[in-house]
Amino acid sequence: MTEKHHDYTKTTPRFSATFDPFTVSQIQRAAATGIYDIRGGGTKRKLPHFDDLLFLGASMSRYPLEGYRERCGTDVVLGTRFAKKPIHLKTPVTIAGMSFGALSAQAKEALGRGASAVGTSTTTGDGGMTPEERGHSSTLIYQYLPSRYGMNPDDLRKADAIEIVVGQGAKPGGGGMLLGQKISPRVAQMRDLPEGIDQRSACRHPDWTGPDDLEIKIEELREITNWEKPIYVKVGASRPYYDVSLAVKSGADVVVLDGMQGGTAATQEVFIEHVGLPILAAIRPAVQALQDLGLHRKVQLIVSGGIRTGADVAKALALGADAVAIGTAALVALGDQSPDLAEEYAKLGTVPGAYDDWQDGRDPAGITTQDPTLSARLDPILGGRRLANYLSVLTMEAQTIARACGKSHLHNLEPEDLVALTIEAAAMTRLPLAGTDWYPGKAGF
């Protein structure tokens, strides 16, 4: 028997860290197609995130609350600054804006059902308000977007709050996109567009250009709705200190701040991955802006982008947010990325957990599609129940942490309850590095 020897004259194949296999496939894809890659979702790269923070909990110097017995409030009131009818939610976890068009009517209904079951709000998107989502959402936020697709004063008056969208975390500075596959007759009719065309919505509002104009726009919206409805202003995380200051100056009741982990229905991969800030880096400057104006907790701050667990919720609130919004996680709760669909994902060249061709309209889960057969797969009642379950878990998890920190309400969580695990996260959140009294970035070093 001959023994086989390893060939020591050659090294093993080595992939480049710069030209890694995914990057090589990107170059090959670009060369083959001649068009940028479009996908859904938020950034997929590893970023400083809530995982880089830890709660300290109570011990000798702080007094915890009993896990299941002692009260830990979770409610939040939004829009107390100017609106006659602020919104009162039972949990600070809200559903972010997602359009009918990007999502099926069944998915929108399921989001409304799930959110309403736990006493929180859901939000329309580019394309207007459908009767299904109004009917199934006890609290519905109406997005006011640059495209004004489906924008109708009757719907404005039916809304519980109005969210003026300046930008979103996945693409600050970018407009919407809905490819022809998803412009079904109903979507086309609602948006007043030809069927089947690739639709791009504007990145700038058509009738105002800066904070001075926005102030007048907000006055107009309030005049049309009898000063009843809270006015939110949503920005993508880019220059949060200034953006939040200017939103407040313009008269916002609530500021929504969306980090780059926040999803989109469709945008260029290069945009998603290279523009904007991770939410972790954006919260403290936003809160600082509100504090400097003397309006922290008076103008409420909703943060979004990569909220997955009750720990993320608790950390966002401890850093100074009043509420959070979820989008991607809500879709997963409805059934997106289900392992049950592995075979169908394989036909689309992907696997459960990595599916991001939300722009394509072929979603086997029936969520990011307008195909009648596919969308019929999503049972809005069952989907709504799954979402309600998930929202309840997020709330209970956040309460678990808050009680351990001795807090009788989620809003009593504070930065002093947190430490950072990395120097980067510490510098971004102005928290001390765990186990030290070092605040990286403070005092010039």
Next chain:
Amino acid sequence: MQTIDLNTTTLRELNSRLQTENAGASWQVANPNGRHALAVGLTQPIEVTIEGHAGYYAAGMNQQASVVINGNAGQGVAENMMSGRVHVKGNASSSAGATAHGGLLVIEGDAGARCGISMKGVDIVVRGSIGHMSAFMAQSGNLVVCGDAGEALGDSLYETRIFVRGKVRGLGADCEEKDMTPEDRAIVTSLLEKAGVTDCKAEDFRLYGSARTLYHFNVDNASAY
């Protein structure tokens, strides 16, 4: 005719009175003094005359009402109008008729930049000229311009028809001149009549519309995106 004097009445009171379901048939607004958000969110078929200049968003989101501005109008006059009629006797600033879904907007003077931006079914008649980037991403409806049009007219246009009698400084991406059919001329004639324009003839207008080359992504159009 009921009169509201803005020297002695707040904007809130003005709009609340005009927005009520049984507001009287005819209203006059005295001393508007360029106030923003005048006569916005009206829902009833009433007549409102603003006796002077109006600021931003005059008659915004109008439904059914007929609003006359005896003066100039600021940015976004009749923005997102659904139905009814808004008539500006003077000039209008930028974004006149922005995103409006229906009704008729008449501007007797000139309109600034972005006239009819993202319009979604409204008819707009401008007796004078319009500024640059007008009818940007305009989706449907008709824009009739008796004077000239500025640069980048109809950029990224969808299905709005743009009729211009004077010179066009330049066309935006995917906007092209089209042949006028008898139906197109009938549209112009009818809109001129509704707008009370008696000194222009449909035959003198040229039609601009979407070349529809940007309706689907195409690498050969990369520089136009």
